[in-house]
Each structure stands twice: as C-alpha cells, then as structure tokens.
Amino acid sequence: ETGVTQSPTHLIKTRGQQVTLRCSSQSGHNTVSWYQQALGQGPQFIFQYYREEENGRGNFPPRFSGLQFPNYSSELNVNALELDDSALYLCASSLVSSGSKTQYFGPGTRLLVL
Amino acid sequence: TQLLEQSPQFLSIQEGENLTVYCNSSSVFSSLQWYRQEPGEGPVLLVTVVTGGEVKKLKRLTFQFGDARKDSSLHITAAQPGDTGLYLCAVNAGGTSYGKLTFGQGTILTVHP
Numbered sequence: 001e002t003g004v005t006q007s008p009t010h011l012i013k014t015r016g017q018q019v020t021l022r023c024s025s026q027s028g029h030n031t032v033s034w035y036q037q038a039l040g041q042g043p044q045f046i047f048q049y050y051r052e053e054e055n056g057r058g059n060f061p062p063r064f065s066g067l068q069f070p071n072y073s074s075e076l077n078v079n080a081l082e083l084d085d086s087a088l089y090l091c092a093s094s095l096v097s098s099g100s101k102t103q104y105f106g107p108g109t110r111l112l113v114l
Numbered sequence: 115t116q117l118l119e120q121s122p123q124f125l126s127i128q129e130g131e132n133l134t135v136y137c138n139s140s141s142v143f144s145s146l147q148w149y150r151q152e153p154g155e156g157p158v159l160l161v162t163v164v165t166g167g168e169v170k171k172l173k174r175l176t177f178q179f180g181d182a183r184k185d186s187s188l189h190i191t192a193a194q195p196g197d198t199g200l201y202l203c204a205v206n207a208g209g210t211s212y213g214k215l216t217f218g219q220g221t222i223l224t225v226h227p
Binding site for chain 2: 107
C-alpha cells in the first residue's frame with residue numbers, strides 16, 4: 001500500500017509568483033485535505049476535496065485554489081505569492097466511506113517565498 | 115483566539131523523566147485526536163478519544179479526555195529520545211463531517227539522552 005506522497009519536497013519562489021504543489025493520495029482514498037503549517041505552529045486547514053469537488057474551505061483567500069483529479073490526486077495552487085505564504089504545506093488523504101476518521105498525512109512541501 | 119490551547123509550548127527534559135501536555139478549550143467536542151510530528155514528516159495519528167473521562171494507553175503514553183469533553187491531556191512516562199517531536203491535538207471543525215481538522219499550536223518536546 002502506497003502512502004501519501006507530495007512533490008516537490010522544497011521550493012523557493014519570489015513574491016508575486018505562482019506555485020503548484022502536488023499530492024498523491026494513499027491508494028483507495030477519495031478525499032484530500034490541504035493544510036498550511038507555519039514554523040513552530042500547528043497546521044491550518046486550507047480546503048478539502050471529495051470526488052473532484054471542493055468540500056469545505058478554511059480561512060484562506062481565493063488566491064489559494066485546488067483541484068482533485070479522477071485518480072484522487074490533488075493540486076494546490078497559490079497565486080500572487082506573499083512572504084507570509086512561506087510554510088510547510090501538508091496534504092492528507094482519507095476514505096470517506098470507510099467509517100474510519102483517520103487521515104494520513106504526506107511529508108509536506110516546504111515553500112519559501114523571498 | 116485559538117480554539118485549542120496547548121501547554122506548554124516547549125518542553126525540554128532528560129531521558130527517564132515524566133511529562134504531561136495539555137490541550138484546553140472552552141468548546142465541547144465529540145472527539146479529539148493527538149498527533150506526533152517529527153522533523154521533515156507529516157503528523158501521525160496517535161489516538162482518538164471520544165467519550166468524556168476516557169483514558170487510552172499506548173505503551174508509555176496515556177491520553178485522557180476530560181469529563182466535559184472540553185480538554186485532554188497526554189502523559190508520557192519515562193520519556194525516551196525517540197519521543198522527541200511536535201505533539202498536536204486536533205478536533206474536527208466541520209461538525210459531523212470530518213477531515214477538516216483544527217489543530218492546537220503544538221508542544222515541542224525534546225528529550226535529551
């Protein structure tokens with residue numbers, strides 16, 4: 001069973017640029033959630049995708065957007081990058097119909113905005 | 115204001131010592147989860163507590179859910195260097211839906227050999 005994978009592992013961008021982060025969910029999982037984790041803080045919920053539709057969003061501006069593909073993998077896009085967007089971006093997958101509420105997190109993508 | 119307040123924020127102890135981490139809120143929750151996160155990795159679920167007053171044990175880790183389901187604690191007995199990491203409590207912010215977790219700010223634990 002393959003775990004959650006994310007790419008790239010590290011990324012450096014400059015203010016104003018756009019970035020796309022990718023997540024492959026654990027085999028068989030149909031739900032992906034994205035989180036932003038600032039250094040020394042707990043993760044903050046960005047949004048969740050279920051069956052290719054956004055299924056809930058946290059307190060993040062519209063320049064944070066996402067996609068989920070038919071194979072349940074997902075992308076997080078951030079436009080007009082700001083310095084405060086520097087963080088570890090985590091995705092987590094789960095299976096809605098399993099009755100289990102366990103989410104499995106990937107190792108994250110560390111984004112640095114200069 | 116944080117929904118979940120964790121304390122302490124930092125804990126640096128020697129191997130063999132005991133410690134307790136707290137997760138407090140003024141809200142009532144149907145369940146609460148504890149995670150551990152190591153550097154370069156995502157959080158890993160340790161336990162889910164669902165019943166007020168519930169106590170769960172995972173080897174040297176003991177988790178308790180408050181009677182009123184507003185708070186929780188994690189106690190580690192005879193800490194080892196392998197216990198080093200960021201400990202996070204979390205609840206589902208989406209009510210009956212899940213996967214939309216709200217985390218506390220975490221407790222960074224360092225256990226020195």
